[in-house]
Amino acid sequence: MNRLSLLLTGLALAPAALQAGWPDGTLFTAPFGPGGTWNLYKTVSVPMSWTEAQSAAERSVDPLGKTGKAGHLVCIGSAAENMFVYQKVQGHYIWIGLTDSEKRGAKEAGSDRENGWRWLTGEPSTFSAWRSPEPNEFNAMGEDAVAMESSGRWADWPNGADGQTEARHASMIEWETRSPEPVPGAIKIERVLPEKWSVDFSKGEVLGEGPWSAVSVVGLDTFSIWTMVRDFQAMAPSQGAVHRLSRMNYHVERGSFFAGGWAEIKDNPAFPMIMGPCAALHVAKVKLDKPGTWSINVHGDDYFAVRFPGHKWKSATGLGGIDPLDAETLYFECESGDGCAIGVIDLPAGESTVEVFLGNRIFDGMIQMLAAPGEHTLDGSTDQWRVPGHKAAGDLAWPGVGSKGWAVIRRDLPAGAKPMEFLKDGMSLPDSAPAVTVEGVEKINYIDSGAASDVEFPNPVELPGDAPGGQNQFVVMAQAELVIPRDGLYHIGIHSDNRAALRIADQKWLRFVRDTTYRGQIEGDTMHTEDPDRMGTYGQLFGEVELKKGTYTIEAFYVNTKGPTALSVFGAPAGFAPRLLVKDGGKIEPDIDGMPLVMPAPAK
Known part of the structure; x- marks a missing residue:
């Protein structure tokens, strides 16, 4: 959970235009049980701590009397179930039944998205929707609970027990009815699209x-x-x-x-x-x-x-x-x-x-x-x-980097130094800070092996100097010779989970093509961002720049303050989907056709 989330915790619900959800206590049935069986769900819009919400669920026996089972906070196995929970509960944040509390059979996960977390039912983890830069154990006393945010993304929060802060959110209770048919007495979810549209495209x-x-x-x-x-x-x-x-x-x-x-x-x-x-x-x-x-x-x-x-x-x-x-x-x-x-x-x-x-x-x-x-x-x-x-x-003229590849330096925060919070803090790390340098790197496509964030490109590799488990408080600097094979407009970008900057020396960025953080800034030859907005999903800046055929110095800068890590640098001729900026990659290649569409008959 980040600082913005902490500030929002004490506020009232978000404006009505951003709210979703049904009245408190509404019962639903949906086919999210094993093998597509139907479970029973109840909305709980009354804010409680995670521990209180789970205790209340455990005291709630199936209200329709189909199983006699106690309930639990909802456990999510698919994107469809994740969206179902988000849409049905009235609440700016919504507790779900995922925890890394040892008392619940889990193991402290820290910034690891894959290991340590446990659904209350013990079911396998087949889907996740972590928000960048989560999970991050931001609270000093721990964050053993998970809540869904407004975009359907997840963040770890204090659970309100064991000395942890008491955050209070809405929730959803789930009962494992596992019925082959919809549970009678509850609202049955419907298919998204109608079997047949009411529109007649031949008229009008x-x-x-x-x-x-x-x-x-x-x-x-x-x-x-x-x-x-x-x-x-x-x-x-x-x-x-x-x-x-x-x-x-x-x-x-x-x-x-x-x-x-x-x-x-x-x-x-x-x-x-x-x-x-x-x-x-x-x-x-x-x-x-x-x-x-x-x-x-x-x-x-x-x-x-x-x-x-x-x-x-x-x-x-x-x-x-x-x-x-x-x-x-x-x-x-x-x-x-x-x-x-x-x-x-x-x-x-x-x-x-x-x-x-x-x-x-x-x-x-x-x-x-x-x-x-x-x-x-x-x-x-x-x-x-x-x-x-x-x-x-x-x-198409594809940008790449020169035959020397990327030079990458990772610097860790010196012992006893004040923790970094912003890009400027990372830029002021002394040269004497513990460092690992790697030359001739083919491409920038990194993760922290113990705390990987949102990956956009396949097969990311471990950061230089990567150690077991998740690391925090370090800086990655990468530099290469950008190769531009033909005069033109190019879209060049950087993807990270948090604070990052990208610079093409002495070349002015014209505009953003894409900014998933909602907070990106352009200053001459540098574009940068500090932290994703809560409506964003990760940190990605994709900027437009006009370049002549030739070579340029390109520099990427990333600061991890806390939480998982992903870092990649990519580019494309303007208007096309990008590829990683790879060693010996500045080339001119044939374009390809897209999926073929049929042109309809001219209007009469």
Whole structure:
């Protein structure tokens, strides 16, 4: 838990526009038990400490009398269940049944996301949604409990027992009914998308050109993705126009900026979407020459769902998940400036329909859908992500670093020194600080082996000088010769869990393309950020710079104050998904086509 979270603990609930949840004591049934069986859940909006909330759950026998079992704080096994909890409980923070308390059979985890944590039921950990830079044992007396935050992400908190501070949050109780059918007497969750849309895309005036046909509606109920879809279904038939779009890659409002999009989001819709409750359904036809496996990468704000009718998703990673009642639907429904999900699906040769639903709650909204052949689970798993319908336009100039690779120095805080809190503290570490230097490094893609944070690129390696367990209070400095193979605009970025900076010597950054921290700053040839905002998910800055063919000094700087670690440096020709800046990597390579879309018949 960070300082901002501590300050918010004593405040009242967040503004109504950011609240989700049903009345206190509402009973739900949902198929999140083993093998898709149905468990029973109860919302608890009354704030309690984690220990009090779990004790109250343990005293609560199944209220519908189906099992006679006692309850427990909800234990989460999938992205779908995580979103279910977030949407159903009224509370700015929500306790879940994850702990590293030895009294609960766990083991002190510190900054380790994988080891030490235990669900109260003892069930295996198959899903996690830690927020950067969590967990971090920020409180000196310990943080043995976990709460969900507004974006559906998790943070460790004091549990209110064993000398730990008493933070008080809402919660959800779960009973292991494991029924083959929905539990009678509780509200049964419904599928996210309707079996058939009420929209008739063959009617109404057609405006614009492009492979996507879209209908938008404003003034919707934004209580959840279900209520938004319900109201869209009721209101969409009365809309007078069908809009055609060239790309599934747009902002709701022109000139707005926020976190989302693995590549640049540069379009704005020609149809009425607003900085308020609204939604749009987009439909297109995919046409493949041969059957194959595809990965679909979606970044959205706020709610989104993607479906290829007649085809089930094989897997999903990220904050979004697969609808447990409809395996054809991939969706996200938490309030985050960068809701993200990657789904893997097998598609046949010939034509297939794809549907994309976007729901905007407040402020700006956005949607980006990218596709790549093959099976991928991370944004950085491939540089072949393309907006569907993209046509290769010649070749691409990829930035890289020179033949000497990266020179990397790790410095640890000297014994007895004042702990670092900000970037400037790391920059003032003396040269005499304990250090490890490595030359000829191929790429910057690091983790702390005992405390790995959000990874964007596959196969990260341990930090220089990495020791067993999680480390805190250290600095990483990396320098290389940036190689630019052709004059042009480039997007260069740095990914970390916390405080980081990136500099291209004497070259002015033009703007941010992406800032997941909401706190990034540009100062001449340097862009930097101190700490992710609570609505962010990790620290990632992606900036635009105009460079001539040649070489430049590039420097990355990272300060770990407390918590897990991830660090990578990447780049791309402007507008494309990035790759790591690797040794001998500045090259010109052919572009590729994206997932092929069918252009609809011209409007009559």
